Amino acid sequence: MKPQILKGDTVMVRRGKSRGKRGVVKATFPALATATVEGINVVKRHTKPQQQSGNMGASTRTGGIVEKEAPLPLSSLQYVCEACKAPTRLRRGETKEHRRARICVKCGEPARESAKGA
Numbered sequence: 547m548k549p550q551i552l553k554g555d556t557v558m559v560r561r562g563k564s565r566g567k568r569g570v571v572k573a574t575f576p577a578l579a580t581a582t583v584e585g586i587n588v589v590k591r592h593t594k595p596q597q598q599s600g601n602m603g604a605s606t607r608t609g610g611i612v613e614k615e616a617p618l619p620l621s622s623l624q625y626v627c628e629a630c631k632a633p634t635r636l637r638r639g640e641t642k643e644h645r646r647a648r649i650c651v652k653c654g655e656p657a658r659e660s661a662k663g664a
Contacts, residue, residue, distance in 0.1 A: 549576050549579070549581075549620055550625065550648065551581060551625055553571050553573060554571060555570070555658070556568060556569070556626040557623040557626060558633045559618065559622060560622050560623065562587075562618075562622060564587060567586055569586045571583055578617070579621070580619055583618060585615070586618065587615055587616045587618050588613050588615055589613070589614065589616045590613055591612045591613075592609075594609045595607060595608055627653060628655075628657070629650065630650065630653040632652055634651050634653075636649065636650065637649050
């Protein structure tokens with residue numbers, strides 16, 4: 547099933563430790579039904595220094611503590627409409643130009659489409 551939330555959408559977290567926070571979707575993973583959101587669900591990963599082999603000689607990758615966003619379930623995210631600035635559901639419908647689009651349930655404005663053309 548095609549996810550309603552796409553890369554670049556502004557979303558609000560509905561549950562969990564980051565409840566109520568808003569952010570922009572960095573990536574979606576439809577097969578896993580998850581998405582990563584900027585600045586939300588940040589986890590720390592401890593990495594060892596490693597040596598990378600390449601054509602230009604050996605270079606080392608420094609180790610340390612790396613912070614990155616972990617994926618969140620799509621069911622815990624809600625789309626925030628750009629026009630009415632409120633968290634809302636989306637429905638599929640036709641715009642005035644007779645194009646299929648995601649439409650805000652509250653205000654009726656079409657949502658931004660993906661770069662691929664959705």
